[in-house]
Amino acid sequence: MSNNFQEKVTFIWDLADLLRGAYKRNEYQKVILPFTVLKRFDSVLEYSKKDVLDNYNNYKDTIGNLEPILSRAAVDKDGNELGFYNYSKYDFKSLIQDPDHIEENLMHYLDSFSPNIQDIFENFYIKNHISRLSKANLLFLLIKKFSESRVDLHPDKVSNHEMGTIFEELIRKFSEQSNEEAGEHFTPRDVVKLMTSLIFIENGIHLNDPNLIIKIYDPACGTGGMLTSCENFIREFNTTADVVLYGQEINQEIYAICKADMLIKGEISDNIKGPSSTLSEDQLPDDRFDFMISNPPYGRKWEQDKEAVVKEAEQGFEGRFGAGLPRINDGQLLFLEHMLSKMKKDEKSRIAVITNGSPLFTGDAGSGESNIRKWIIENDYLEAIIGLPDQLFYNTGIRTYIWVLTNQKPEERKGKIQLVDASKKYIKMRKSLGNKRHQLSDDDIENILDLYCKFDENDVIKVFDKEDFGYTKVTVERPLQLNFEVTEERLENLHAVNAFSKLAVSKSKDPETKLLEENEGKQVQDEITQALQRIDKPYQNWDEFEKRVKKALKQFQLSPAFIKNIIMALSEHDDTADYVTDAKGNNKPDGKLRDTEKIPLKKDIDEYFQREVLPYYPDAWMDRKKDKIGYEINFTQYFYQYQPPRSLEEIENDIKKVTAEIQELIKEDLDET
Known part of the structure; x- marks a missing residue:
């Protein structure tokens, strides 16, 4: 970012100081971000404002629907339609010329925007903030500050791409400032960069094709950072490709930020759907995508989506959730099912999604979680899982994992699943941001990508057949005595x-x-x-x-x-008592002694039973009618390295050292008294 951009970011950022006292620190972005968007829209509309106003005044009394006329009139200096308009006589310059009526005039100005812009500002709750600022005698001062030359956001001075960069920088700074809350909507840049690289590193699409059309989707898009990262990655290879971004967001204000950011950068803002839950209300039901990337919420209940999700699950694979439903307290695997349902049918699609450890192993054979994993693995969708360091995110310090999935694996990866332990690939941050104390350096990211590409085994890379994660859960009965x-x-x-x-x-x-x-x-x-x-x-x-x-x-x-x-x-x-039998003389099972064995799919069940069970319980038998197939990925166990316990001599020396230090401290206290 150039000094000019950084100056604008710094100046806008510093405007938040005006709000001190009237707003809490974590609320500053609720004002500064929408007013930055408003200022940009005001600047972009300047070129054709007179034409829009003339058209409005000429036709307002004779034509009911003015939207097509005003949309055609709102253009940039090259004659390209902007996709939005405002028919008010006011702009930032004229608003500050009437300070006594600034609240009333600003409300009118907002009501004169096209419906797509009003949707953004309604979800920003900007009118509530205007009233609040007015009561605190801050509204005129804020508009005046945004009207200064240092916040000149005119397209002649700041391109769409540059404006998007400024806006993203503000989002990042505000998100890091209120990291606990923002962690739900803003994924750190280092993690996004790694995820982006992972889905494009083996893409099957020639990124330099001049006729390329790429559709990218994030079902929990937050502020849109992942989508933007994907587009920027492609632009490094191809400036002419048609990259179309899609997303859906449930939080109203975050949805407004994302949609505004897309509009600012010249994207199709209508492709950002919401504010609504992707799980219960998919607003892109018929779309399929080339690439998908997401950081859905961890461990969040999907209770509010339950009725719609269960109803869709009843449709089987005609809906999105045919593989199964996880327990109500965690919807991460539902997002995985949803994204896999969005893959193209006859073309390649790739997915990078980040989860915590729960979707890897929670749920026994026959459970919803296990059945979803079974479906993913047996269909050979899962390409790799990368275990990340802890303390990478603002609002949680737990370990996380990137799943890489595709419907068309390269030949050498077919039937295989790669696990990469990247838990030690990080640098410590000089200053922590909430729970984020570690970050991935560029070298770390390159290192991880290199491990992924190697696809051979060492201490931090394991390659398995997909069947290695499956097992048969067999019920072992013992006779009732x-x-x-x-x-x-x-x-x-x-x-x-x-x-x-x-x-x-x-x-x-x-x-x-x-x-x-x-x-x-x-x-x-x-x-x-x-x-x-x-x-x-x-x-x-x-x-x-x-x-x-x-x-x-x-x-x-x-x-x-x-x-x-x-x-x-x-x-x-009583082990010495007679066996209890049924009418046919068969031994009845003792429910209290009933046990289960998880037998890997690759092992012969009868041989396993003969070797592992019968030597200890010769009268046991298997009830094969109760067999269940399960899948789990106990990631850490594959990388476990035995650490021998410390010697008694070493422990004894440490105890003596600590005891001596305590005695010295006691002596000092006694001397002082």
Whole structure:
């Protein structure tokens, strides 16, 4: 950025000092950013303002819809339509000439913009801020400052690209100032640069093709920084390519910032959709994209989207969520499904998306998370995962991961998944910004890209077959073996039997009747207990004990289910007891001893069972009807390196050293007293 640009950024940034007292520090951007946008629009409209105003005055009383006429009249000096207009007689110069009515005139000025511009300022809540500034006697002063020559944003002085750079710099500075809040909408530049490089480094598209048309999309676009980074990357190779940017954002003010930034830079601002949730209201349902890049929110509930998402999931793969639904407290995998649904059908698409660790391994076989991973991996969409350092983001210090996905892998990567551990590739920042204490230097980024391109194994690169992340979750049963005995302790278990406890419960609302029925029920409970106490010896065979119980309780005419529950209440596990069998003589499983084994897909299940289970439990068996296929990527375990514990001598020396330091401190305190 040249000194001229930096001067403008610095001057606009310094205008925030005017707001001190009336606004909190983290609110400055809510005023400065929309007024910067307003000033730019005012400057751009200057060339054709008279023509627009003349057309408005000539046709306002005779034509209902003036938008086409005014849009054609609002042009730049080369005759190109600007895509927006304003038919008010006011501009920044005339507004400050009437300080007594500046609030009223400024409101009129805003109401005279074309609908696309009004949409931006409505989502900025600019009218609320105008009223607030007016009450604080700051509105005239702010407009006057923005009218100074140092904030000359006329297109003759500042091109669209240069203005976009100024605006992005302001967004970055404000975002870093309020890093905790901004972290949800603003991804640090170093991370964006790495992600951008990863999706273009192997693209299958010749970026220098003069007829190139590239569609790029971010479903959680925030301020649009990732989209801009992608376009800038392409422009380094091809200045004539038609790069079309698309995005959707849920936050109103952030949506306004992004849309304004796109309009400032001459992009198609209508391609930025919102403010609404991508998950429940996809505003680009029929579009497919060449490249997608995103940093969706981590660990955020998708409860507000649940009804729409579940309804769409019921459509299977006719909708976006056919692979499954994750648990309600984290929607990251929903964004992954959504982005994969936006890939082109017969052409190459590539995706770079950043997540925390949860989508890699959360969820057991058969869960929504595991099923989504299964679908992604079995369809060979996942190309690589890069593990990043911690403390890279403003609002969180956790480790994050970049997923690189595509529908057309290069030949050498087909059926393979590459893991890259880049957790040590960073430099410490001189001054932390919220939780961001580390950053990726240009050398770090080049290093990581080099690791990705090598595609061979070492300490920080692992290459797996896609099946290596899958497993069969097999249910292992062990036989039910019980002994039976009527003791005081075991009789207490009867009160946990629902049918037994209900005997002493009355549904009557009449107090006397209720008490009578409850007492009668307790009497029956006592009689059952007394009848059981006549069984005076232990048993190790279910059938024998069942016969004895039925005989003892014959007079009560209890149901078979009630009898079974009584028997279970009087039982305990006993490895020496007879096996409990069903009517066909098959061993019944003991639910308390039931276990599962995760057997890698590449291993023979029967061989595994013979080797790993039967030597320890020779009477165990597998219930293969309950088999479930799962997928998980336990990233850190693949890079784990054993560190031997410190020697006792070393630990003892450290203890002696610390003890000596403590004694010295105690001595100093005693000397002072």
